Amino acid sequence: MEKKKYSLARILAECAAMVALATILSILKMADLPYGGSITMASMLPLVIVSYRHGTKWGLISSFVYGAIELVLGLKTLSYVTGVASVVAVILLDYIVAFGVIGLSGLVRKMKVESTSLVLGSLIACTARYICHVISGATVWAGLSIPTAAALTYSFIYNATYMLPETLILMAVAFFIGSSIDFNSDRPKPVVRVKKTTSVVTKVLKVLAMVGISAAFVIDVVAVFSKLQNAESGEFDITGLSNVNVPLVIIPTAIALVLAAAFITAYVIERKKKVENQNDVSDNSSSS
Numbered sequence: 001m002e003k004k005k006y007s008l009a010r011i012l013a014e015c016a017a018m019v020a021l022a023t024i025l026s027i028l029k030m031a032d033l034p035y036g037g038s039i040t041m042a043s044m045l046p047l048v049i050v051s052y053r054h055g056t057k058w059g060l061i062s063s064f065v066y067g068a069i070e071l072v073l074g075l076k077t078l079s080y081v082t083g084v085a086s087v088v089a090v091i092l093l094d095y096i097v098a099f100g101v102i103g104l105s106g107l108v109r110k111m112k113v114e115s116t117s118l119v120l121g122s123l124i125a126c127t128a129r130y131i132c133h134v135i136s137g138a139t140v141w142a143g144l145s146i147p148t149a150a151a152l153t154y155s156f157i158y159n160a161t162y163m164l165p166e167t168l169i170l171m172a173v174a175f176f177i178g179s180s181i182d183f184n185s186d187r188p189k190p191v192v193r194v195k196k197t198t199s200v201v202t203k204v205l206k207v208l209a210m211v212g213i214s215a216a217f218v219i220d221v222v223a224v225f226s227k228l229q230n231a232e233s234g235e236f237d238i239t240g241l242s243n244v245n246v247p248l249v250i251i252p253t254a255i256a257l258v259l260a261a262a263f264i265t266a267y268v269i270e271r272k273k274k275v276e277n278q279n280d281v282s283d284n285s286s287s288s
Helices: 008-027 045-054 056-073 075-080 084-108 114-139 151-180 200-225 238-243 246-287
Strands: 029-032 038-040
Touching: 008 038, 008 045, 008 056, 038 151, 045 056, 045 084, 045 114, 045 151, 056 075, 056 084, 075 084, 084 114, 114 151, 114 246, 151 200, 151 238, 151 246, 200 246
Parallel strands: none
Antiparallel strands: 029 038
């Protein structure tokens, strides 16, 4: 990716618009867990795009601002903890830092293929955010919404119930957007597609990846949420996580990620070869 210079006013305007869009998408939840965490419509993508276009510094700044807005929207959460240390930990680990690390997606912005940068950046952002939530769950929320015994294990599983689907959705949308819109241009515009025929292998991998991601999402949600309701009271019970079939959750998700990675790799290699062939043809025509 070529480094472009933008005016400060232009960058601030874009960052503000993307933070606003991310906030709106975060409100449009597909699923909302009772003890925190939700599955959204790729709400982190606008911040990933900021990091890609303007670099990690602006990505971090925008993400920290977004985290502060999410904190304001979720102030009720602070009423469940007591003590200054606990309040500060929740503010940092569940909001400011947890969302601020989305800006780290800009670390892979210089890759040659835009869609690959956005997908890998999304994976980095989700992984970093997941780690923050796990730490928070195993420390601050232990004894409150998470059992003190095996708090780390519960935190790993509970936060994975929404972060895994969130990650799959974000990566899928990032790939689609990255393949359709050119964010390297001064003003984002539709990608000028090179006339080409996609190989059978790439087409098959694409279908398998889409089916795999969809299946993993459904399986993860059903396998986990079916265990989180107390059979007697009908209320949400986090201790039901101990009854979750972990392999049933991990294996489909791992397969979906492998299929997605295989498709992206095949797509990138095929696209790169055809662009190089087109450039060779252009060079030969110019020489003659």
